[in-house]
Amino acid sequence: MSQLLSIWDYRTVFPSVDGHLWTIQAEFFAFPLLYVALLMFARTRVYVRPAALLILSAYAFAWGRWTVMMYF
Numbered sequence: 001m002s003q004l005l006s007i008w009d010y011r012t013v014f015p016s017v018d019g020h021l022w023t024i025q026a027e028f029f030a031f032p033l034l035y036v037a038l039l040m041f042a043r044t045r046v047y048v049r050p051a052a053l054l055i056l057s058a059y060a061f062a063w064g065r066w067t068v069m070m071y072f
Contacts (some may be wrong), residue, residue: 026067034071 006056037056041049 029069030065030068033068037072 037053041052043050055070057069060066060068060072
């Protein structure tokens with residue numbers, strides 16, 4: 001369980017018991033990044049926020065973190 005809930009290690013863990021539990025690790029890793037990004041852009045103009053999230057999404061995709069890209 002500690003491997004699934006580690007936000008500091010990005011290795012994908014596929015549990016042998018329930019194979020669908022690998023998404024928990026992806027959610028624990030991506031949600032704090034999304035929360036911080038939304039806090040950063042909360043006071044920006046309406047048209048700036050989607051553009052900034054699109055740029056962050058493209059950066060996450062280039063970084064190789066497709067789960068973070070899907071959250072953004």
